[in-house]
Amino acid sequence: MRPAFITIVPMLAAAVLVMVGGERMARRDVESRTPADRGRLLDLADSFRSEMVRLDALYMGHLDELTRRALYLDDRKVEAEASTLTGVKLIRIFPANGKDRTISPSLTQGRLPEVELEGRKRPLDRSTAVVLDAGLLDGKPSAGGFWHATSDPDLRLYCRSPEPGFLTAVFVDLAEVRERTTAHLADWLQVPLTPLREAGERVSIEPPQGPAIASIGSSTHGPSALILPTRTISGDWQIRAWDGLVVTRSHDAATLAVATVFAVALVVSGMLLFLQQKRTLKQAAERVSFVNRVSHDLGTPLTSLSLNLDLACEAMASRPEEARHRLGLVGEEIERLARLVANVLTFSRHERDTLELKPVRCVPGEVVERTLDGFRSALERRGIEIDSQILRAGEPGLLDADALTQITGNLLSNVEKYASAGGWVGIESELRAGMLVLEVSDHGPGIPEAARQRIFEPFERVVDSTNEGSSGTGLGLAISGDLARRMGGTLELLTSEQGAVFRLRVPVRPCLALSSQTDAA
Structure with a gap:
């Protein structure tokens, strides 16, 4: 992806900018505006305002009548009358002498704020409660009441003293009133909007909240040319109108042609540069990969093989013990080379997607025990104590033994090369619910926090030198992690106070076994 970001992406971005800039430079917009008919709009506003005043007066008349009749009717009859009046949720009657009354025509009382008279019952939630002035009971009866705000902007409290010594408070849901008003206006507006529709005006009737309830005209452009508000019980309605605007757009052909030529040239140049860069980087990567996989780690084991063979030959007759020791070292170097070749071949198959x-x-x-036995002499020669707790017995299962051997060998090889100074290696394996869990730990220098994820990448190493042996290609953990994933498991580096602890978890599938009739019996 890096070559693409270096070449193609900037070139494509430049081509897009050239085309956009060329289109803007070639654009020619001509506007023709037709002013809205102010006379027709004012007539509509007068009719709309008169209708809204009529609706408010009708609603307030019913509401005042309800507050008066609620004093004399029983609660059941009051509830029946209140349920026919849109928006009424709760009625509270406060007499100067006597018990307060609560009448609930709907089932929404639980979400309503409390309303109490000052000096009487203390509300449970003062943050939302409405506490009315006790002096309202001492005033004279009024023909009209007043509105009191609540914590809910759509819920208002209408208060009125219909008789001496009584105060009535009614919770009104303005959203329901607004919804009922909208339903009425949707039919009523058909006639007043007809002249404007025939004249081709662009008009919208908008409620206090929500989308427009009626609109005419196919398009609106920019801010409104005229806004006519109307204040009602349910909120502020408004009539919005726009001037007619027709935009004629054309483009200069010469400017567009020049911009297109430049954009195409940038895209073609970017593709050519990308292909050239990709080819060059691929060749360089192949050379570096070959050097890293082969040359870097073959020199030291081969030199050690040659030296130990020469010394073994010289000591064969006079010093047989030293000769056997040298041949043992030769065997260790051969195993080291075998592991190196196996890692390189595995990585190569992974790169070619043939693994x-x-x-x-x-x-x-x-399998784990056999792999450990192959490392035992080399670990002991370096003074590393082996603490193994391996479950050798158990039922056989289906598992890639070669992959498990390679993973275990790479983990032990890292201990041999990088953690020999700790003088200890622990290896544990067990089966847990069909899952093989293998842990390899050491008392070495450990792995820095910054390198905990990086070590599982190819050719990544934490240290640059060791006391003896090969310094490593940086492929072991990368190959082990890939093999673990292909086996359906994980290889992770655990957090530890000392050294490094690697945990391998791979599933072991059960395998079928044939039994004879005697065994079955």
Whole structure:
């Protein structure tokens, strides 16, 4: 992706900018505006305002009548009358002498704020409660009441003293009133809007909240040319109108042609540069990969092989013990080279996407034990104490034994090369619910926090030198992690106070076994 960001992406961005800039430069817009008919709009506003005043007066008349009749009717009859009046949620009657009354025509009382008279019952929630002035009971009866705000902007309290010594408070849901008003206006507006529709005006009737309830005209452009508000019980309605605007757009052909030529040239140049850069980087990567995989780590084991063979030959007759020791070292170097070649071949198959796992019938603990036995002499020669707790017995299962051997060998090889100063290696394996869990730990220098994720990448190493042996290609953990994922498991570096602890978890599938009639019996 890096070559693409360096070449193609900037070139494409430049081409897009050239085309956009060329289109803007070539654009020619001509506007023709037709002013809205102010006379027709004012007539509509007068009719609309008169209708809204009529609706408000009708609603307030019913509301005042309800507050008066509520004093004399029983609660059931009051509830029946209140349910026919839109928006009424709760009625509270406060007499100067006597018990307060609460009448609830709807089932929404639980969400309503409390309303109490000052000096009487203390509300449970003062943050939302409405406390009315006790002096309202001492005033004279009024023909009209007043509105009191609540914590809910759509819920208002209408208060009125219909008789001496009584105060009535009614909770009104303005959203329901607005909805009922909208339904009425949707039919009523058909006639007043007809002249404006025939004249081709652009008009919108908008409620206090929500979308427009009626609109005419196919398009509106920019801010409104005229806004006519109307204040009602349910909020502020408004009539909005726009001037007619027709935009004629054309483009200069010469400017567009020049911009197109430049954009095409940038895209073609970017593609050519990308292909050239990709080819060059691929060749360089192949050379670096070859050097990193082969040359970097073959020199030291081969030199050690040659030296130990020469010394073994010289000591064969006179010093047989030293000769056997040298041949043992030769065997260790051969195993080291075998692991190196195996890692390189595995990585190569992974790069060419030809790596395939072959599960076979095996006992995982025995595979781990055999791998440890191959490292035992080399670890002991370096003074590393081996603490193994390997489950050798158990039922066989289906597992890629070669992949498990390679993972275990890479983990032990890292201990041999990088953690020999700790003088200890621990290896544990067990089966947990069909899952092989293998942990390899050491008392070495550990792995810095910044490198905990990086070590699982190819050719990444934490240190640059070791006491003896090969310094490593940086492929072991990358290959082990990839093999673990292909086996359906994970390889992770655990947090530890000392050294490094790697945990391998791979599933072990059960395998079928044939039994004879005697065994079955």
